[in-house]
Amino acid sequence: MSKSITIIDYGMGNLRSVQKGFERVGFDARVTDDPVVAAQADRLVLPGVGAFQDCMNNLREGGFIEPILRHVGSGKPFLGICLGLQLLFTESEEFGLHRGLDVVPGRVRRFPADLRTADETLKVPHMGWNQIDLQRPSPLFEGLSGGESVYFVHSYYVDPVDPAVVASTTDYGLTFCSSIWRDNVMATQFHPEKSQQVGLRILENFGRL
Numbered sequence: 001m002s003k004s005i006t007i008i009d010y011g012m013g014n015l016r017s018v019q020k021g022f023e024r025v026g027f028d029a030r031v032t033d034d035p036v037v038a039a040q041a042d043r044l045v046l047p048g049v050g051a052f053q054d055c056m057n058n059l060r061e062g063g064f065i066e067p068i069l070r071h072v073g074s075g076k077p078f079l080g081i082c083l084g085l086q087l088l089f090t091e092s093e094e095f096g097l098h099r100g101l102d103v104v105p106g107r108v109r110r111f112p113a114d115l116r117t118a119d120e121t122l123k124v125p126h127m128g129w130n131q132i133d134l135q136r137p138s139p140l141f142e143g144l145s146g147g148e149s150v151y152f153v154h155s156y157y158v159d160p161v162d163p164a165v166v167a168s169t170t171d172y173g174l175t176f177c178s179s180i181w182r183d184n185v186m187a188t189q190f191h192p193e194k195s196q197q198v199g200l201r202i203l204e205n206f207g208r209l
Contacts, residue, residue, distance in 0.1 A: 003042035005207060008068075009033040010058040013047035014193075018081065021193035025204040035063035043209065044071045046187075048083030052092040052108065052156075055083055056100065065101065072103055072185055077209040079140075080187030082154060085180065088187055089158055104180060106160040115173035122173045125155040132168040132190070138181040140167065140188075142205045150188075150195040152178075157189060184209075 005022050007029060009015050015031045022029035029045075032038055046068065048055050059065050072078050080088055089100045092108035100108070115122040134146035146168075157176040160166060167186070170178035179188040186206065192199035 005029040005043045005045060006038055006041035007031045007045045007047065008038055008064055010048075010055070010062045010064055012050045012055045012058055012083065013081075014049065015047060017193045018045060018047050021200060021203045022207060025200050025207060027204075027207040033062065035067050038064060039067035039070065041071060041076070043077040043079070043206065044068070045079045045081065045206075046084035046087065047081040048087065049153075050083065052083065052086060052094040052100070053096075053098045055087055056098060059087070068101065069103070075184050077206060078185050078187075079206050080185075081193070082189060082191055085187035085189050086156060086158055088180075088185070089160070092156065094156055103185060104158075104160055104165055104182065105162065106158060108156050109159050110156050111173070117173060125153060126172045127153045130170050130172060130190075132170055132178050134168050135166050136181075138167040138179075138186070139209060140179070140181060140186045140202055140205050143201055144198065148198045150178075150190040150192070150198055152190045154189060 009031045019029045086108045087100050088103040089106045090102045092098050111124045129149045165180045165182045166177045167181040168179040169175050192202040
């Protein structure tokens with residue numbers, strides 16, 4: 001029997017598009033705002049958009065922090081998307097210094113204001129399609145060869161202490177970590193649910209874990 005996918009609803013994300021993405025590749029996905037349901041999940045997904053501190057406050061007030069940490073510690077598959085990646089880190093520089101879940105040691109940093117290539121100044125937020133360069137084989141990227149384009153919307157990027165957790169990088173004036181993988185924990189800065197066939201393949205890979 002196929003195990004279900006549970007998507008955490010803590011008031012900070014376009015959850016229906018993530019749910020529809022999983023459904024398109026054949027998986028039962030449910031959205032929940034109940035931490036008890038999240039604690040029982042086979043596979044847990046943490047999406048997110050908005051401000052880092054607001055998201056952490058909502059997770060705390062919703063009772064989700066302990067279920068997330070228990071799930072991560074259990075070895076069951078976990079996927080963070082966009083801000084759901086950033087929240088896994090120790091701290092973020094967004095609007096001051098704020099503590100995250102500290103699952104992955106490191107800091108969330110803002111793109112510099114003078115971000116540019118050799119011939120143009122780049123806008124922040126980094127918004128639109130960009131390529132991912134795979135740094136090592138990852139179950140999330142099975143069937144991909146690197147160089148695929150995925151969809152980003154973000155002004156901050158993650159800076160892990162341990163480079164071994166980096167699964168992919170992307171260039172936008174600087175080379176930043178665009179996804180991580182450590183044991184059962186996977187997370188992407190980009191939005192698989194908005195990344196067409198490449199993104200659907202990534203969601204399917206997660207669902208098969």
